Amino acid sequence: MNGGLRDRQFRITFSRRLGHMALDTSGLTRPVSKDELRTFSAGFGTRFPDAHETRGVVGAVTVIAVSAVFVLVGIVQLRTPGPGLVFLFVGATALVFAIAQMLRRPGRRAQAKLDRFARDNGMSFHPGVAAPQLPGMLFGIGRERGSSDLVRAWDPRFIEYGNYGYTTGSGKSRTRHSWGYIAMQLDAPLPNIVLDARANNGLFGSNLPVSLAREQRLSLEGDFDEHFSLYCPEGYEADALYLFTPDVMARFVDVSGSLDVEIVDDWIFFYSTRDLVTLQPTQWERLIALTDAMSDKIDRWGRWRDERLGLAHPAVRTPSEPLASLATDPASAASPGHAPRGVAHAGRRLRRGPAWGAIVFIAVAIVIQIFIQTR
Secondary structure (H helix, E strand, O other): OOOOHHHHHHHHHHHHHHHHOOOHHHHHHHOOOHHHHHHHHHHHHOOOOOOOOOHHHHHHHHHHHHHHHHHHHHHHHHHHHHHHHHHHHHHHHHHHHHHHHHHHHOOHHHHHHHHHHHHHHHEEHHHHHHEOOOOOHHOOOEEEEEEEEEEEEOOOOEEEEEEEEEEEEEEOOOOEEEEEEEEEEEEEEEEEEEEHHHHHHHHOEOOOOEEEOHEEOOOOOOOHHHHOEEEEOOOOOHHHHHOOOOOHHHHHHHHHHHEEEEEEEEEEEEEOOOOOOOOOOOHHHHHHHHHHHHHHHHHHHHHHOOOHHOOOOOOOOOOOHHHHHHHHHHHOOOOOOOOOOOOOOOOOOOOOOOOOHHHHHHHHHHHHHHHHOOO
């Protein structure tokens, strides 16, 4: 689907959501007056006592300082082209990246615009929190974890749009990872299911922050596998087919084909390796349209129940029943009256697998190093 057609579909979806009302994005583009900025800044500490902003700045400043040292060492050693050029290249690259990260961080003026935009559309703004207590795979990795630029909606379900970062490694291998995410609360806990979008995969495969055991991969009908790799806990294949009926799969392909998706506990997360919360009106039209389109399809997920928690009741499925039939007959996959809400232990978390991308990268680096040393 080309970009123009997709943008048109997003706008149509959003206009249907609000009826005659349109998303008010003027707060994102209208200049912030001195009085507005003064008022916002003066009340910042009172409104957001738990705001998390310092660590990201300190990390970026540290990277800039270390990068500058690399650049200076490279310049000094230019008489020896090999090491000198390497130091200069690594230092300059890291320096440019760190400065870009700093410039991308919203200042008070940008935060005031996001706050104004949120209020204009019945939402709320928060500058960010340290180590957000969310169950997604993204939120338990690394250190110096923190979310930023949070815009939250509360009706008809809780939705949080945010940017997120964490740090891995130390010294020269220290890396700051930046993501954007959408968190939507569901009506009931569900099995841990991941949709790994093929559109954003890199040279070494998946860009997910963790690696999943391949035995949990489930192939679905149609061309869905061309867009996503779906992982579900072993033994929950029929449940995945109940949740991902053809119409739901089509909706995921249409509106979230470039985002990775995770269902865990009573949440569904959409992950992007780029900031999702920005000051761009068209970006917000896409985000709102995406969450509205998905809410329309996942409402019935609240009726799912894990029969493993209600084994004393008669089973709805029989072992001989073909899985394919469940995709077209959702009622045969689960019955809301046969088990309490919740997920049995086996379905709560996917099993992790070896990080093949990192292994291949390290192997290639070792081969290159050996080649250089033997010349």
